[in-house]
Amino acid sequence: MSQRVKLALLLLLFGTACLAPIFVTNPARQNFLILAIMSAQLGVAWNILGGYAGQVSFGHAAFFGVGAYTSSLMLIQFGVSPWLGMVVGGAAATAFALLVGWPCFRLRGHYFAIATIAVAEIIQVLFTNWQVVGGAVGLTLPIEQEGLKAFVFNTSKLPYYYIALGLLLATLLASWLIKESFLGHYFRAIKDEPEAARSVGINLTGYKLVAIAISSFLTAAGGTLYAQKELFIDPASVMATSLSVKIALVSILGGVGSLLGPILGAAILTGIEEATRQIFGGTGRGTDLILYGLMIIVVAVYYPDGIVGGIRSWRERRFVRRTTAGGKA
Amino acid sequence: MARAAIRAPNYRGGKGVSELLEVRALSKRFGGLLANQEISFAISAAEIVGLIGPNGAGKTTLFNCIAGFYPPSDGSVFLEGAEVTGARPEKMARLGVARTFQLVRTFATMTALENITVATLMREKQLSMARERANAALEFCGLSARAAIPAGSLTVAEQRRLEVARALGLEPKLLLLDEVMAGLNPAEVQEAAALVQKIRARGIACLIVEHVMEGIMPIANRVIVLDYGKKIAEGSPDEVRRDPGVIAAYLGEA
């Protein structure tokens, strides 16, 4: 697909997204769209570390939670604007990511994946038992003020939609810039053959830290958005391993390592969540888990590059068939 | 401008140092096993030096010690007079030492051009410039036609050449080639030999581990022979071929 066609599709998608609220007026459906966009944003952010650089993290909820808690605490304790809180939250998550990443990046493969789960669970346990941040009870955000400056919208959820869309775009932009820069090449090299990457001058840990810094910052920003939308956070909602799994799943399903794959994955995942909620009533029944589990297995076994990868290899095979059909070997 | 990228950068041989690489009494121990024992030799610019010996002689271990993949247990390595013993691979790459791998390690999901670009990015972070230099290396190694093919889809011979091109992308002074000719048919062996000679013509020194004698003997300036971790002979290909110790080592293996 040429760059021009891709760009046209992208603009079409963006245009549709901007105009969608005009046609989708049901608040529940609007909420569904917001959730899908937020999932996509988190997926794209995860993908920078997990998809591009190949460092699979099942603990990204820790960054999400750090972002949510930082901005919320700054708001509640010091009245700091959530917008500033978003930036500070991002910085806090990045600092945490660098601190934790530096020793952990020595680990490869499953050791690293388990370590990410371990770190995120430790953080969740700490926050659950730390009264200063509300412990297990959590934090409730003030809703006295409304409007853009306060980052609270009560009468209509629509502004959240556009903010989420904006955040997604910003995250996509970051992802795209990385992909088209030397960082993109370096990350892929680290993912494919770490030892060979060293032999061409790449400091593995250094660049992995760059990836996790960017990824954690963007994930934390998503956390602040969540906090301001739900106006309540607790360790179970913003730091749980199940959330980390969903974030990773968005990219795994859509296409690890592709720019737009996570968006596809988020659409499908959120759609399934909604569908199971409607059909089976409530997510306590485990039906969404069954579907997720089956999807992950099918994707991992047959389409390890996700749906996008599946499309790509289908087109490659068509290309090969076409070019060899002429008779020349 | 693009062609200039393949030439070895100005070789700073000062202070009476005539060697590019000097290995002094290098030893490497793995637990109880002495893989390299007090090996010493030197390489100058624009030389092809073959490193041969029976299986298990310690050739790849020596390579890995020079290239920085593990530090020697004893002895030292000097590059242009400066000590680089135990320097990590990333640093050695920056200092001008490039290597290929015995079991091909191309970046499988990246195209041939992208593989080389990763290397050229070391000295030139601007992607467009790095791509130009990568294209030059691609052309130099005769792989231009395969530029857009994912490395994983290339033949073994092409992947070997791609590794060489990638190594050249670092603009090295010294190139360490680990069995580039293994498993190739005679025509491919001759192509590989010709490529190495082209590299030497650009002023780059090549240290080649090889088993394929028809490939390395005709082109090497000098040959070093290892057996059981020790250097048992060094000299021109003819001298080494006639050395009784070398003959015994190879016959003993057969």
Added chain:
Amino acid sequence: MSLEILLQTLLSGILIGLVYALVAVGLTLIFGVMDIVNFAHGEFLMLGMYASFWMFALFALDPIFTLPLTALMLFALGAAVYQSVIRRIIHASMLAQIFTTFGLMILLRGIAQFLWKPDFRSIDRSLVSGAVRLGALQFGLPQIAAAAGAVLATVVLGWFLNRTRLGAALEATAADREAAQLMGIPAQRMFALAWGIGAACAGIAGALLSTFYPVFPEVGGNFVLIAFVVVALGGFGSVSGAFLAGIVVGVVEVMGGFLIGPQLKLALVLLLYLLVVMVRPQGLLGRA
């Protein structure tokens, strides 16, 4: 802190540690034979617990008696999982393998939640209910029985691996798959066997735990994390290492939980994992 409390926590830690050891032994066996980390291992334990529970609730059969049946069922399940899913990713990338067993974990958990609802169940009456007094110290009989059962199972497994031909074939496949194949040992069958035994170990541990631990769909989650810590500490692939490490982790968990607070127990154990893999990646008895 008095000597009695010290002894109490130490021995309690050893008791639960032996159960952890059994769980970890199954996990490390799978890894040793085929280099795959089974993220779904905790779900085998969970299913073992449910099997015990339902045989008790529906047929009034004591978990101690149904234990062999549970072991067999989980063995069959493990082998079946291998045949249907794992077999296809033997040669896949590590990423694909991680995702597959992770997906399996989520799938099994979802099935449990769907079939039996998220409620907590427990077995209130069993042959081994009650407590035992040793001077000032007190231990639950179920915990002692569980530890004893775990030791027995591990000893039987050890005997199987070291003294039988099939066990030797398994060890050979773990040490060098290709060499073993060249000697006529069918790798596929060894893999299925490893998965069967691994699942059975987790299932037996689950059956033993069901006499005193609550049964619910997510119960596997905590145990699998602890199992990872044990396997890492003991050395990925080392059965004896897993046994030793299980005891250590159990003691650290109980004593640490007593000193710092029970809510932070898990964090302590996970911290131990991070320390081990970074300072001594090959664990206590593992190969580098």
